[in-house]
Amino acid sequence: MKSFIILPALASLATAHYDLVFPEWRGDSFADGASQWIYPCANVTQEKSNRTLWPLDGGAVNIHMHHHWTYYAINIGIGTLEPAFTATLTPELHNTTGNGTLCIPKLSVPAGLAKEGDNATLQVVTFDSFGSALYNCADITFSSKAVDPTDCKTDGVKDVIVGAEAAKTSTDTANTTDAAPTPSQSTGGAAASFGGAGAGVVAAVAVGLALMI
Template structure:
């Protein structure tokens, strides 16, 4: 009985460390709490309530900081406009991000796509999806309010862990190139541009696509 208990505790600890959290904007709630699960789209079964905290975010896009626990993760960020249960149909990462290393990964500014112009005071939610070696997607959400008074994180407030590097995954199968980047998702963070057509990448894209399509129907 004691051995079984220890095994269960170790398994639960392993599951917890293999997941991730949104450090900024403030995450909607505890996705490890009873009834919640990061395997559940779109927000880990953590529902919006009247007490949900909302972080003020700039009108043209703001910072996103994650605490990642896998040796590497694919990261995908979507936006949904509205207060309660928005459709996360606006991609803030047109290309999938591949983040190597576990720890803090911070994007100083995630720009809004052209044509997306939220009004001052408009509520929205950010959904972050990650995928790892097993190809299973994990989800968390953060709630924001757009405002002209908000600023992005700067300096030490938005620093990657020393072992964390982010690259872009493209559909090209040609030889890789390297680009110096600025930290915006339009010109991705970190030094490399990854060209990958692996089954893992394809599977993660397909899984996300299927979920987004089913959510929109």
């Protein structure tokens, strides 16, 4: 009986999800036969073989988020044909709130991971607090000739590293015990607004839970 309650909720979520704008995704994961729920690349095959040149030390990623909030991770597999995603480019947990576009201007690739001319696949994973995950992939070639997109911008999406606000707040608290005022104390206001953002994230998570239920 429970599945009758859960399935309509999943169906409504299926109308949203996200688009991978840059690097150009492997293919339209909203098309028939594709589903972003399917690991590892939304059941989009490499038949069209479109590849985007991407800088050796990492490049831009532009995602159009349709959900109110999500966690995300971006993984990479080096190789041409369905490489295994053995490395992550997001070692810290990211949380976005708001629907709109997220531009990561330069997602770093660890030195030595790839060399000129290597093919690879980027896997973007968005997931909720239950671990339900959505996938999209983009096939790339590492190249010194890669050109950054001119239209990558963040609009309507706030991206935070989970736990970063708490760490920053404790650092600022430590700073206030210093005898002399320091320039870092001027970030107190920023810390306060970070705290506000943290509350917003909690609220957004609550909204997300409400939507899932």
